[in-house]
Amino acid sequence: MKHGRFGLLLFLLPALGFAEFEFDFDVGRYERKPYEVSGYLQGTVERFLLDRESALYALNFPDGQRRDFQRYRATGNLSGLYRWDDTTLNGRLQAEWRDDVFGSSEDVTVQELYLNHRFGDRLSAEAGKRTLRWGTGYAWNPVAFLERPKDPTDPDLTREGFVLAQGEYVRSFDGPLRTLMVNPLVLPVNDDLNEDFGAKSALNPAGRVYLLYRDTDIHLTARASGSRPGALGIALSRNLAPHFEVHAELAGFGRREVTVVDGNGTLDSRDAQSTDFLLGLRYLTQGETTWIAEYYRNGAGYTRQEIRNFFDLARESGDDPAVQRKAAQARASGYGAPQVMRDYLYLRLRHSEPWDLLYWAVGGTAIVNLNDGSASLIPELSYTGIANLEVRARLAALTGGRNTEFGERQNDWRLELRARYSF
Amino acid sequence: MTMTMTRPMRTGFAAILLLAILGCAPLWAVDADALLAEVDQRMQPGALEMYRKIINVEPDGRSREFVLYTVRSGADSMAAVFLDPASERGRSTLRLGENMWLYIPDVGRPIRITSLQSVVGGVFSNTDILRLDFSVEYSATLLEEDEEQYVLDLQARGPEVAYDRLKMWVDQQTRTPAKIEAYAATGLLIKTLEYSRITDFGDGIVRPAMLETTSPLQRGYRSVMLFSGIARRDFPDEVFSLGYLPRIGDLRR
Numbered sequence: 001m002k003h004g005r006f007g008l009l010l011f012l013l014p015a016l017g018f019a020e021f022e023f024d025f026d027v028g029r030y031e032r033k034p035y036e037v038s039g040y041l042q043g044t045v046e047r048f049l050l051d052r053e054s055a056l057y058a059l060n061f062p063d064g065q066r067r068d069f070q071r072y073r074a075t076g077n078l079s080g081l082y083r084w085d086d087t088t089l090n091g092r093l094q095a096e097w098r099d100d101v102f103g104s105s106e107d108v109t110v111q112e113l114y115l116n117h118r119f120g121d122r123l124s125a126e127a128g129k130r131t132l133r134w135g136t137g138y139a140w141n142p143v144a145f146l147e148r149p150k151d152p153t154d155p156d157l158t159r160e161g162f163v164l165a166q167g168e169y170v171r172s173f174d175g176p177l178r179t180l181m182v183n184p185l186v187l188p189v190n191d192d193l194n195e196d197f198g199a200k201s202a203l204n205p206a207g208r209v210y211l212l213y214r215d216t217d218i219h220l221t222a223r224a225s226g227s228r229p230g231a232l233g234i235a236l237s238r239n240l241a242p243h244f245e246v247h248a249e250l251a252g253f254g255r256r257e258v259t260v261v262d263g264n265g266t267l268d269s270r271d272a273q274s275t276d277f278l279l280g281l282r283y284l285t286q287g288e289t290t291w292i293a294e295y296y297r298n299g300a301g302y303t304r305q306e307i308r309n310f311f312d313l314a315r316e317s318g319d320d321p322a323v324q325r326k327a328a329q330a331r332a333s334g335y336g337a338p339q340v341m342r343d344y345l346y347l348r349l350r351h352s353e354p355w356d357l358l359y360w361a362v363g364g365t366a367i368v369n370l371n372d373g374s375a376s377l378i379p380e381l382s383y384t385g386i387a388n389l390e391v392r393a394r395l396a397a398l399t400g401g402r403n404t405e406f407g408e409r410q411n412d413w414r415l416e417l418r419a420r421y422s423f
Numbered sequence: 424m425t426m427t428m429t430r431p432m433r434t435g436f437a438a439i440l441l442l443a444i445l446g447c448a449p450l451w452a453v454d455a456d457a458l459l460a461e462v463d464q465r466m467q468p469g470a471l472e473m474y475r476k477i478i479n480v481e482p483d484g485r486s487r488e489f490v491l492y493t494v495r496s497g498a499d500s501m502a503a504v505f506l507d508p509a510s511e512r513g514r515s516t517l518r519l520g521e522n523m524w525l526y527i528p529d530v531g532r533p534i535r536i537t538s539l540q541s542v543v544g545g546v547f548s549n550t551d552i553l554r555l556d557f558s559v560e561y562s563a564t565l566l567e568e569d570e571e572q573y574v575l576d577l578q579a580r581g582p583e584v585a586y587d588r589l590k591m592w593v594d595q596q597t598r599t600p601a602k603i604e605a606y607a608a609t610g611l612l613i614k615t616l617e618y619s620r621i622t623d624f625g626d627g628i629v630r631p632a633m634l635e636t637t638s639p640l641q642r643g644y645r646s647v648m649l650f651s652g653i654a655r656r657d658f659p660d661e662v663f664s665l666g667y668l669p670r671i672g673d674l675r676r
Binding site for chain 2: 025027030031032036038079083088121122131132133134135136138155156157158168170171172178179181183210212215217237238239241242243244245247282284356358359384387388390422423
């Protein structure tokens with residue numbers, strides 16, 4: 001009898017395995033609705049181990065007492081759209097609460113809120129607050145003339161846009177030129193609008209032309225001189241093989257100035273080099289590991305002497321509040337940007353399910369300053385075994401000697417644990 | 424009287440015989456490329472829209488589901504948007520020939536992806552999810568046939584095609600594929616795809632509603648694709664452009 005039950009169980013097992021699938025596929029659930037809402041809730045805990053010998057530690061912790069600290073962040077990001085006829089209202093709101101050694105703060109930001117109207121299949125127009133993403137690079141985009149700075153350690157994070165009005169005209173063709181898209185826009189700046197784009201009031205006309213020509217993405221971008229210097233750019237991307245993509249960006253700027261600290265610790269300005277460029281590739285190995293490598297030339301970057309002058313000023317901050325104010329001003333004027341020097345190498349790799357560990361992924365990012373040899377190394381581990389939940393752990397370790405970019409940052413390392421639930 | 428053939432006569436006779444055989448060949452042989460084109464026509468008949476559910480069954484028995492809305496036009500234009508799960512919702516993919524892009528709402532711009540990657544994990548690659556007509560990417564030869572099926576050998580037309588060689592079993596009655604084996608250029612079997620559940624979707628579309636795939640490279644994994652709501656529908660070419668990617672979901676009815 002026992003054997004009989006066992007046999008029956010063996011007979012039914014394949015059927016039980018199949019029964020887990022939902023073979024009735026109800027598409028009615030997925031028909032278009034007038035509105036859509038989605039978003040995520042995210043909690044982040046970070047622990048910082050401080051480098052008490054570094055220049056930026058002296059600037060941020062003048063009393064020199066603290067060795068480490070924690071930061072807690074709770075973030076909510078809500079996206080929505082409402083459709084009627086050929087018009088759509090789109091919005092994205094982000095709220096964040098943060099608590100660390102510097103105090104607690106809350107911030108609610110309307111990252112995007114704009115109306116889009118379609119005039120047929122080829123022409124559309126939109127107006128409102130909009131985040132543009134121009135370029136083909138992953139960590140940096142020299143041709144992104146109308147965007148807020150990207151964090152190369154987390155390039156996929158949402159960012160706040162600017163208020164603008166733009167049109168889009170698209171044509172498709174048979175032949176070597178498959179697609180042509182023309183995208184003119186204005187980004188007005190005055191005392192009440194986009195004041196953080198530039199100090200000078202201007203209409204700031206700009207535009208982009210996109211071509212898919214002989215299987216190559218070609219983006220031509222331009223920004224007229226106004227609140228910021230005029231700029232022209234070209235970005236390219238192409239698959240050389242099914243598993244191998246290459247991309248490049250080149251941007252030329254009109255006269256642009258950078259604020260520098262001179263040998264006497266005084267803030268001064270000088271003209272920056274006129275071009276930035278980027279070369280990159282994305283490669284998928286047979287073992288399903290994705291590699292991204294990019295070289296970035298920042299024409300507006302500081303020389304080793306200019307960054308050394310800033311670090312000297314920062315180190316003297318602890319002794320004199322006036323020097324601290326000057327160093328803080330230098331940081332706000334350019335020295336606090338994510339990458340402030342001239343030549344960088346970016347490497348990222350990601351491998352899903354290492355050693356057959358289901359739902360796990362390992363990876364890492366390295367940002368190397370080629371001018372001084374310092375680097376930021378960020379190994380990471382993520383788990384997605386629970387529906388709509390992603391848990392990620394990262395360790396950001398900074399390496400480099402005295403007067404190097406990453407060596408003089410306030411941390412020795414930072415450990416981050418993040419959980420994101422999507423809905 | 425004995426009739427003898429001279430050497431030139433024998434050569435001429437052989438040539439005539441050969442020409443006759445070659446000339447008559449199409450009368451009985453299956454034109455493999457024409458058969459492949461017919462398979463394409465039955466599987467993806469011109470411009471259409473469809474819904475698909477992808478179920479990835481993991482080695483531990485757990486499963487993950489993805490729902491996509493897909494539109495297609497011409498021989499090499501296809502776009503799809505994820506409707507489920509919430510963590511993937513709004514992600515869109517576009518294929519124009521061998522070019523593929525992925526649009527992620529948070530990232531806000533399309534990035535080029537490779538055809539061998541998988542945007543859903545599991546055994547289905549991007550090439551399986553955004554499949555063009557077989558006849559666009561492969562030239563066919565008939566390997567064998569019996570009363571129930573034809574077996575075709577498909578050779579990639581260029582190096583940019585994801586799988587170098589396919590072996591396809593075609594059902595004689597429905598002229599749809601029953602099974603496909605995908606091979607790398609080295610001869611390594613990459614995956615096996617099996618079609619089932621022949622369904623009448625209306626408007627003359629009769630084709631399998633289920634595709635199941637396994638791979639010797641991903642032992643223990645199984646992926647299933649269910650098809651629903653397949654309907655003929657024309658779309659303007661401009662729908663298949665990078666600017667339209669964030670709005671593919673608006674095409675649903």
